[in-house]
Every structure is written in C-alpha cells, then in structure tokens.
Amino acid sequence: GLSAPNLLSAEMLKSMAARPVVFALANPDPEIRPELAHSVRDDLIMATGRSDYPNQVNNVLAFPFIFRGTLDCRASRITPNMKIACVEALAALAREPVPESVLSVYGVDTLTFGAEYILPKPFDPRLIERLPAAIAAAAEKDGVARMAYRPYPSSSNA
Template identity: 45%
Template sequence: MAVASTVPLTSREDLSLAYTPGVAQVCEAIAADPALTRELTWVGHTVAVVTDGSAVLGLGNIGPRAAMPVMEGKAVLFKQFGGVDAVPVCLDTQDTEQIIAVVKALAPSFGGINLEDIAAPRCFEIERRLDAELPIPVFHDDQHGTAIVVLAALRNAARLLGRDLGDLRVVVSGAGAAGIAVTKMLIAGGVDAGRVIVCDSKGTLYAERPDFAPGSEKAGLAAITNAGRVANGIEAALVGADVLIGVSGGQIAESAVAAMAPNSMIFALANPTPEVPPAIAGKYAAVVATGRSDFPNQINNVLAFPGIFRGALDAGAQRITEAMKLAAADAIAGIVAGDLRADQIVPSPLDPRVAPAVAAAVIAAT
C-alpha cells in the first residue's frame, strides 16, 4: 500500500495550489460550510478499516500490530474492487468505551467506518453505538459482509433446487458475530425463524436454556428460533435439516451430515479448514460452498463490502440499513442467476460486474 497524489507537484504554481497559500481557501470554505468536506477532500471516497486485533481471521487475539497486514489487505481490496480508498487503523486497546471514543474522534477524517476482526460480544456494542452516534456509515464486515453473501448464495442454491426459502430447515453452526448476523439476515430474507436452529459450543440455542445473559444477542436469537425446542448438540439439530451453514471452525462428524434431508445444502465456511471437508459434504449435499478460493462457490466478503461502501459513499448515506443489505444480497445473486449450476451459486470474487451491481443496488435502496 502507498499514498499517491492525484495532482502534479512539479512547479511553484502546483505547490501554491496544493498547499500554501491555495489550501487556505479550501479550509475557509469548509469552515463556512462543513458539508463541503465530502467534495473538497478525500472524505467522500475514503473509509477507515478499524480493528483491535482481537479476532483476526482464524488467528484469534493476535493484537493490533500483527493485525496490520490483514487490514492492509482489506484496504487493497476496497481500492481494487470498489474504487474506495481505505486506511488501516489498528487500535492498541480492547476496551469497548476506548474504542468507541477513538473512532468517534477519528470520524471527521473519513466517509465511513469498516469495523474488522473485533471479537464478539464486544463487536455488537461497538457497532451499535457508533452507528447511532456517527453521521457516517458504520459496517462490521465480519458480521454483515458474511451474512449478505450467505443470503445471496442460499437464494441461488434454493432456486437451483426448486426450493422456497420459507420451507427450509436451516442449522447455523456458530453463534459468534458471523453466526448471529447470518441468522438475522436469513430471517430478514425470507427464512422462517422457527425453522432455524443455531448451535454454539454448548449445544443448540432455545428459549429455556439457562446460561444466556439477559438481553444478550444469543438470548434474542433463542427467543425467535428453534420453534421445536431441539436440545442437545448439532447432531440432533441436523436430523432432517435442509441447510447447514458453518461459521464456527469446529469440525462436524460425517454421521451428523449423513442425517440431513436429501438434496441438502452445506455451506462450510471456516478457513482454512471447513467444518465439513468438501469431499464429505459432496457425498450428501446437492450444493456445497466453502470460504476457500480453491473450491467452487467461495463465500467471500469481497463480493459485498467494496460495492456496499461504494454505493453508500456515492449516495451520501449516513448509515447502512437492512434494506441496503438485502438489496446487496439480491444484486450478488443476480449476477449468476441466469447461469446457475451446483458449482456456481455465487459469482467469482474477481468478477468485475459485482461491485458496480452492488453499489447500484445500495444507492437504489438508500
């Protein structure tokens, strides 16, 4: 990564425009009308990629310095696929209040905030507070980017198999940031909440389970999902299930997958080791997806976040709404809707059509 000027600096005249005295006129204009910041500075096309290094990829809590390469990579993807400039911001604190205060203090420098690799449950409070308190879009990609692409993939997989989302029995393995967001997104997209079972490391989520903190994200999901009150672990949940979505990193036994319904769908998204090896998943499922680039149907956040921020910035949006997320999922699904195959339910991350389509959908939903 590097920073490059968009104007020449080869003469005294160039310097007088780009810096003193010319820059003073721009400062005075913005002081008189702060809204001009978007037009006259980089704010209108730049986001901060913010992390505390507490949940980096599959590496865990490796801290802000070790997280920097991932944030730099994210910034490169923003530029390559969405034409959005991005700056990595790695914070040397994992205190919720400090993170919120620092990001709020930095916010005037940016047109949006992409939260990245912040552990649950802290990430929920940080995003919720910043979204409410800042006049610019705030988006935790580990939650919503994953959820948007999963919904797009499930729409197409169901269409390919002639199934209706509302009739599917869905099991989500993992109740962290991604699992909770995926569950909420699927329900918003048409999956029947009562037919969804979410599993964490202690078993299935259901309303009577005693170990949830009151008001927690898990308690909220348990109240609306798993209408049959299936208890025990993922093995019980998968009996007769149509869909398995793995966002946990834990391994799932072949015997549990074998108990799923015929023509099932398995999205085993843990990286680098899927919850169910693709060769095993393919024995039982009609459609298999992973988070890896070396297998078909890669569920990759890069299909979502560049276009979402491109659209939000171009629209001057103050937040990224549920309607925008659903529109983004529909746009991603639509790229390959006319050429669906079991090994092509989402477009390639390198498909140049994706980000413009997502951006246009987000603008239309603003």
C-alpha cells in the same frame, strides 16, 4: 469465530434432509471437507471460504460494494434494506451468463448457475457496476441518501 475444522461428520451430513445446503466456512480447514461431503451426498450444495473449491463465500463479494454504494449517494447510514439489495444483486448476477473475461481469469470454459456456481466470482467486473447502484437505490428508497446516485468512475466506465 464460533466454528472449527471437522465439526460436521459424515454421519451428521447423512442425517440431513434432501438437498442440504452446507456453508462450511471455517478457514483454512472447513467444518467438513468438500471431498468427504460429496462422497456422502450427491444432492449437496456446498460452499466454503476457500478459493480452491467452488462457491467461495468471501466478504470481497459484498463489503466493498456496500461501502461504495453508500458513499456514492452519501447515505447517512447503512440500512437492512441496503444489505438486502446487495444480496439480491449478487443472486441475480449468479443467474446470468458469465462474461468471457471472468471465465478466462478462472481458467474455465463455463460457469452456469447450479450446485457448483451459486455465487459470482470475486473478479467479476459486473460486481462494481451492479451492486453499488442497487445499494444506492435502496438508500434512496429508505430516505437515507443525501444525494442522487452517481457512479464513481471506474476503469470499466471511465
């Protein structure tokens, strides 16, 4: 890293334009603590790298599925379009109704797209169903897939 705890002050946050989006990803101590950030701005969308706050940015949301989609179509390389397809699939999932199984795992009654839920949760079973397929489709479109996509059997579709 290029970041460190407590680099973003309350004054700096106050000076930002309306509806700022802050990704404070230094771990375990973010650049600004969510409690402080929310006490300064009520129009804030915030994410951290921590699981004890909403909107955890975690590489487990993308990397295993980028590799799974790449392997499933035997792509010769990972292209920028494959990464974009992964991000677009994540964004689409975040906007869909969240399955009861996910709500149960996280001990919540509801998760709805908005300031407190901009990313799917890491234990969302739809990730393995949707992301590799989107990535493989992008590989096929880019001409780097060496075979048609066939999903690897998982416990949810075996």
